[in-house]
Amino acid sequence: MKLPEGSSFSIRPAVMRDLDTLAAIDAVCFPTGIAYPREEILFLLLNPTIMIVVAECAGIIIGFAALERRRRTRKNARNGELVTIEVLPEFRGETIGTALYQTLEDHLRDWGGSSIHLHVSVDNTVAFSFYQRLGYRVVNRIPQYYLRKIDAWQMEKNLP
Numbered sequence: 001m002k003l004p005e006g007s008s009f010s011i012r013p014a015v016m017r018d019l020d021t022l023a024a025i026d027a028v029c030f031p032t033g034i035a036y037p038r039e040e041i042l043f044l045l046l047n048p049t050i051m052i053v054v055a056e057c058a059g060i061i062i063g064f065a066a067l068e069r070r071r072r073t074r075k076n077a078r079n080g081e082l083v084t085i086e087v088l089p090e091f092r093g094e095t096i097g098t099a100l101y102q103t104l105e106d107h108l109r110d111w112g113g114s115s116i117h118l119h120v121s122v123d124n125t126v127a128f129s130f131y132q133r134l135g136y137r138v139v140n141r142i143p144q145y146y147l148r149k150i151d152a153w154q155m156e157k158n159l160p
């Protein structure tokens, strides 16, 4: 299924009543062991330093993304960690991931953030390409980051 002809999607901040839907999307988008338990998504929703945005089409959530704002006391730097970004498989390739990401990047820039970091599995070539296209570069390879066996790329983007 694709976005219905002539329809579009919109982005809005997540609210508490989205919890079950976000947990269901996460379980579809990530394998067991990597997907967040529902309690973890509840924690993300309750955490005031984390912004979550959802993409909706005709009132149905089809993807979401989360970013943590971080203040470094040294040099008083502000930056962000992209916690997750995920779009239901049938709606991928329609710029929804890019729109979710851009909303979070704009939010971080408005807050005064100067860079965003993230981790992505070395097996996840689609997400790796997605991040490269958004301007991310690899800064490190972290051994056994996922499930104590799969390495992760640590990636970074400096915000202009």
Ligand SMILES: CC(C)(COP(=O)(O)OP(=O)(O)OC[C@H]1O[C@@H](n2cnc3c(N)ncnc32)[C@H](O)[C@@H]1OP(=O)(O)O)[C@@H](O)C(=O)NCCC(=O)NCCS
Pocket: 029, 030, 084, 085, 086, 087, 088, 091, 092, 093, 094, 095, 096, 097, 098, 099, 119, 120, 121, 124, 125, 126, 127, 129, 130, 131, 133
């Ligand atoms: C990564 C993800 C969020 C991208 O969402 P999306 O809505 O499909 O992304 P977009 O349509 O905005 O695509 C933007 C770019 O991503 C890359 N991309 C997207 N799908 C791709 C694919 N199947 N193969 C290769 N590159 C792809 C391309 O560079 C694409 O740009 P292009 O269309 O100009 O070629 C989505 O694939 C997803 O939910 N994956 C599963 C969850 C996940 O792995 N999240 C990242 C965790 S670290």
